[in-house]
Amino acid sequence: MNEMLVLEGLRKRYNTGLPNEITVLDYASLTVGKGEVVAMVAPSGAGKSTLLHIAGLLDSPDEGQVRIDGVDYAGKNDRARTAARRRDIGFIYQFHHLLPEFTAAENIILPQLANGVPQAAAHARADTLLGHVGVGHRSNHRPAAMSGGEQQRVAFCRALANGPKLLLADEPTGNLDPNTSDRVFEALMSLVRETGLSALIATHNLALAARMDRVVRLEGGKLV
Numbered sequence: 001m002n003e004m005l006v007l008e009g010l011r012k013r014y015n016t017g018l019p020n021e022i023t024v025l026d027y028a029s030l031t032v033g034k035g036e037v038v039a040m041v042a043p044s045g046a047g048k049s050t051l052l053h054i055a056g057l058l059d060s061p062d063e064g065q066v067r068i069d070g071v072d073y074a075g076k077n078d079r080a081r082t083a084a085r086r087r088d089i090g091f092i093y094q095f096h097h098l099l100p101e102f103t104a105a106e107n108i109i110l111p112q113l114a115n116g117v118p119q120a121a122a123h124a125r126a127d128t129l130l131g132h133v134g135v136g137h138r139s140n141h142r143p144a145a146m147s148g149g150e151q152q153r154v155a156f157c158r159a160l161a162n163g164p165k166l167l168l169a170d171e172p173t174g175n176l177d178p179n180t181s182d183r184v185f186e187a188l189m190s191l192v193r194e195t196g197l198s199a200l201i202a203t204h205n206l207a208l209a210a211r212m213d214r215v216v217r218l219e220g221g222k223l224v
């Protein structure tokens, strides 16, 4: 089986008070292969975040299926979905969401400890990841002492801390200036390739999208 993420016939509507119901996803389908990096391009408001939340088991569709590494989560309870989120999925948002009172390394160590990884191994992994994205020298700094690009590199490391199978990213370089964005994206891609991760990465940036394996557009609630 070469599929990591399968989204099949996803439908999602928001009822903002009849007759204002809006259909955000209208039978959207997508398959992301193992080790494949797919760019999702969509104008703001098209439903990118909704789709990523459903793919990441943070939200449920009204209709349709989400399969991750062969497991269908349609009928699964919250516990199974939470476990899958912790174990299998890494998230990156436009804003880094690092914990401000902890250092860069601690931000990567904590999720590992929560997952039962021993201290020494968690430290070693944090060092490796930070070094890989070029911020090893920042490991003892708190987020506030880092640039936006550095903060986002640390957030990438945190998303990969527990060795997920699937990476979901919502405009991961959207907050950065174009020059920084380019280099930070390069660091992310190198990390993804190194670990053989599958990824679905939403971006407005067509030049970045073109550097991924495949580009899909979210249009009229469908992926094309």
Ligand code: ADP
Binding pocket: 014, 015, 016, 022, 024, 042, 043, 044, 045, 046, 047, 048, 049, 050, 051
């Ligand atoms: P994107 O990430 O592409 O900007 P979103 O997925 O955030 O788009 O939102 C898609 C559409 O769904 C927007 O029109 C938004 O206003 C609407 N929407 C999102 N979440 C809700 C909600 N909880 N209730 C009502 N409408 C929502």
